[in-house]
Amino acid sequence: MSDPQLFVDDLHVRFRTPQRMVHAVRGVSFTVGREKVGIVGESGSGKSTVGRAILRLTAPNATVAARRMEFQGVDLAGASETAMLKVRGRRIGMIMQDPRYALDPVMRVGEQIGEALDGRGLSAAVRREQVLAMLEAVRIRNPQRVYDLYPHEVSGGMGQRIMIAMMLLPEPDLMIADEPTSALDVTVRMQVLAILDELVTSRGLGLIFISHDLNLVASFCDRVLIMYSGRIVEECRAEELAAARHPYTRGLLASLPRIEARRERLAVLQRDPAWLDG
Amino acid sequence: MIEVADLRVSFGRGASLVHAVDGVSFGVREGETFGLVGESGCGKSTVLRALCGLNPEWSGGISFGGVALARPPDRGFFRRVQMVFQDPFGSLHPRHTVNTTLGEPLAIHGIGDRDRRIVEVLEQVGLGPAFRYRYPHQLSGGQRQRLAIARALILEPRVLLLDEPTSALDVSVQAEILNLLTDMRRARGLTCILVSHDLAVVAHMCDRLAVMMQGRIVEELDVAALAAGRTVTDYATGLLAASRGYDRQLAARFVVEDGA
Numbered sequence: 001m002s003d004p005q006l007f008v009d010d011l012h013v014r015f016r017t018p019q020r021m022v023h024a025v026r027g028v029s030f031t032v033g034r035e036k037v038g039i040v041g042e043s044g045s046g047k048s049t050v051g052r053a054i055l056r057l058t059a060p061n062a063t064v065a066a067r068r069m070e071f072q073g074v075d076l077a078g079a080s081e082t083a084m085l086k087v088r089g090r091r092i093g094m095i096m097q098d099p100r101y102a103l104d105p106v107m108r109v110g111e112q113i114g115e116a117l118d119g120r121g122l123s124a125a126v127r128r129e130q131v132l133a134m135l136e137a138v139r140i141r142n143p144q145r146v147y148d149l150y151p152h153e154v155s156g157g158m159g160q161r162i163m164i165a166m167m168l169l170p171e172p173d174l175m176i177a178d179e180p181t182s183a184l185d186v187t188v189r190m191q192v193l194a195i196l197d198e199l200v201t202s203r204g205l206g207l208i209f210i211s212h213d214l215n216l217v218a219s220f221c222d223r224v225l226i227m228y229s230g231r232i233v234e235e236c237r238a239e240e241l242a243a244a245r246h247p248y249t250r251g252l253l254a255s256l257p258r259i260e261a262r263r264e265r266l267a268v269l270q271r272d273p274a275w276l277d278g
Numbered sequence: 279m280i281e282v283a284d285l286r287v288s289f290g291r292g293a294s295l296v297h298a299v300d301g302v303s304f305g306v307r308e309g310e311t312f313g314l315v316g317e318s319g320c321g322k323s324t325v326l327r328a329l330c331g332l333n334p335e336w337s338g339g340i341s342f343g344g345v346a347l348a349r350p351p352d353r354g355f356f357r358r359v360q361m362v363f364q365d366p367f368g369s370l371h372p373r374h375t376v377n378t379t380l381g382e383p384l385a386i387h388g389i390g391d392r393d394r395r396i397v398e399v400l401e402q403v404g405l406g407p408a409f410r411y412r413y414p415h416q417l418s419g420g421q422r423q424r425l426a427i428a429r430a431l432i433l434e435p436r437v438l439l440l441d442e443p444t445s446a447l448d449v450s451v452q453a454e455i456l457n458l459l460t461d462m463r464r465a466r467g468l469t470c471i472l473v474s475h476d477l478a479v480v481a482h483m484c485d486r487l488a489v490m491m492q493g494r495i496v497e498e499l500d501v502a503a504l505a506a507g508r509t510v511t512d513y514a515t516g517l518l519a520a521s522r523g524y525d526r527q528l529a530a531r532f533v534v535e536d537g538a
């Protein structure tokens with residue numbers, strides 16, 4: 001692991017609802033360096049909320065509190081909204097699950113990627129050139145043609161590569177990817193992962209990879225954090241996930257169907273109330 | 279039990295004509311579970327929709343138990359063949375209680391003894407009588423899928439068609455639903471066709487499977503061959519490899535296709 005750039009210590013996120021206070025993230029601590037860190041968990045475990053809280057993109061009814069949440073010297077928990085604008089998208093990028101919802105449907109692909117360069121005083125020609133170069137970096141073969149397409153004219157895999165291109169243009173140091181490949185076919189998923197993998201290696205990017213897919217995270221990431229009910233219940237090296245100790249992690253692994261080892265029945269996860277506190 | 283011969287389904291006309299299913303043939307024996315796998319747009323769900331009469335525009339031959347599928351299928355057909363859909367949020371009427379949802383197929387087919395049947399099927403899918411007067415929004419994703427399975431089973435069909443029945447569920451819930459399907463299949467001697475993009479789910483549930491690509495079956499094999507990695511075609515081999523997780527060397531082999 002390289003030197004950490006992101007420090008999260010004792011992060012809590014609470015949502016105020018008309019009925020009650022929902023404590024969605026309960027004391028999460030981790031660091032991220034120039035590496036691939038996976039956050040795995042089931043629906044409602046708080047994994048996406050962690051990703052959003054780092055960028056302060058949580059809904060207005062949420063309160064985010066942390067003993068320390070710092071990225072390259074910027075206090076993310078205490079920074080003003082103006083200061084956050086300098087971080088969001090510029091130093092920390094975010095890739096969402098479904099490019100169809102995350103891209104503007106009435107704007108050409110190239111133009112919306114170029115928006116990331118707004119305010120830099122670049123000429124239209126230079127800007128176009130940079131966008132085209134970035135499209136090429138995410139292995140789009142014919143960037144000239146793709147530049148002028150609308151989002152509905154591209155496939156899911158290409159849409160996701162376009163999102164990655166858009167997020168990379170400001171040259172961030174950390175990327176948060178929330179289920180970036182869950183909507184993609186397995187072979188397309190491989191291509192998108194290969195691009196992310198190369199970026200981490202060649203550009204020294206840090207990556208937070210949020211996913212529900214244990215196998216994928218184990219094979220792709222360097223480190224894995226397993227979340228259950230708003231807490232990190234286990235942290236391990238990705239290649240050691242199979243030897244995980246926490247009963248929740250073990251239960252999840254056992255409930256996965258496997259191609260090479262068929263069983264009559266799958267193990268069903270028996271949830272233990274004690275996991276809520278540890 | 280199920281015979282499909284040279285099935286073709288196309289959409290659109292003229293220049294925009296798309297052959298979604300382009301000559302697919304396979305057979306499923308009584309009591310067997312057959313898997314159809316492939317990536318988005320390969321036509322696997324379209325095959326299933328044609329089989330259950332949801333897509334009347336097809337050509338070729340489909341027969342169940344030696345009886346050719348009529349167009350439109352007669353009422354008796356739906357007593358023998360039922361379907362479970364992918365999305366338990368979209369496939370249940372939001373303003374019908376569990377009781378109404380389960381009672382409707384019985385009413386349509388004029389089957390009496392509804393109370394007993396509803397209570398019984400709820401018990402079998404592990405929901406219990408407490409769920410009888412709830413609405414879908416009061417159920418979790420896994421419970422809704424149990425309800426969808428109960429609705430399919432209440433007519434006591436011989437054939438169950440499953441279209442990605444667990445892809446909207448968490449893995450721990452997926453395990454519960456797959457176990458339920460295994461139990462129901464054994465208890466009732468069901469013949470099933472399972473459509474999925476997830477090779478692990480197909481390997482777990484099926485006896486044999488067909489890999490589809492661009493409207494055609496490119497390879498048919500049994501699950502033992504799949505587990506041992508004995509795929510023949512490049513496409514099926516690649517699909518199997520990609521399903522095993524990320525691998526840097528392997529990823530380099532997948533060519534980026536800008537098909538947009």
